[in-house]
Amino acid sequence: MSIDIKPAEYESMDINVNIGNMLFSIFVDSTFFSSDDDFRFPSHNHGAYEIYFIEKGCGELQIDGKSIPLSDGDCCLISPNVFHAQKDIPSNRIYKYCMQFTYQIIKKNSSAVLIPEIQNIERLLSNNIFIHWQDKNNMLGLIKTIHDEIASKQIGYYAIVQSYFMQILINTIRAISENTHIDYEINKKSIDQSRTIILEEFIYHNYMHNVYISDLAGQLGVCVRQVDRLMRKYYNISFKEKLLETRVDIAKDMLINTQETIGHIAEKVGYSLSSNFSCIFKKKVGITPEEFRLKARKADSCPHFAEQFPDAPDK
Secondary structure, three states: OEOOOOHHHHHOOOEEEEEOOEEEEEEOOHHHHEOOOOOOOOOEOOOOEEEEEEEEOOEEEEEOOEEEEEOOOEEEEEOOOOOEEEEEOHHHOOEEEEEEEEEEEOOOOOOHHHHHHHHHHHHHHHHOOEEEEEOOOOHHHHHHHHHHHHHHOOOOHHHHHHHHHHHHHHHHHHHHHOOOOOOOOOOOOOHHHHHHHHHHHHHHHHOOOOOOHHHHHHHHOOOHHHHHHHHHHHOOOOHHHHHHHHHHHHHHHHHHHOOOOHHHHHHHOOOOOHHHHHHHHHHHHOOOHHHHHHHHHHOOOOOOHHHHOOOOOOO
16 A cells, blocks of 8 residues: 655654653654555664564564564564664565654653653663564554545644554554553642532532532632632633523523523523523623524524424524
8 A cells, every 4th residue: 555645745754752751753754655665675774763564475574683574464673773684475575664763851841750651661662672573453554544644634634643653652662561560640630620620510510509609619628719710710700700601501502402481491590580581691692582592493503493493483
């Protein structure tokens, strides 16, 4: 398989992937985009790590004084500066994809929680001249997905390409590690982030009642000023505005998807007087609840309204 990509395109690709504070630089050439690229070097080495992904065929890899048999679905990782050569069986030559990478440790973006993992990855890469394994993680599928993303160039394709290269790297490192267990936990949410979950649940469960910022402050165990700071940091509005926004959004949904009266909807979103509800709704939405419902019934984008509201006026 091959995709239509010009040499100048892949030669200029600057693809970088971070795992913790390890920065991996990915290098690809024509052999990454076409498995039937039949260009063969004699015994040679590279200044980077090289990975083979065998699509089909049989042969052997001569490396470090050994001959390693290669066949369908095999993968190989070869360390920098290690001489190697591929020998094919003429009647069943090898079709493969190749990529290279280097890595460096960077100070920025470091995460203390990943230090044990990074140390193990460095050790695994530095201690292995060569490793050979059978692909159990659909690496060829990941490569072909990268091809599709680069060819289509849809929005966000570079981020998608990075994520698939990261999977290839991690699958490779796991193949080297022989199920090495790394004992660490993912970073915990900050206290503020945890509080926002409580905040949202409080509003969702209490929007129909007369509740105040002091009630939420008591549940969070902080002062009113702290709650106001959280509201403005994460939502850029006050507690009162957030409560009102939630009530109006839920009322909109009920106006569209139920046949409840305006008075019943007003009660269900926390207003004892429908006149107060209508006044606030119009101030936020620009039209009254009745006008909103009628407009929704007529909306071409919501044909199911004709079934829900059979008495709706003709369009």
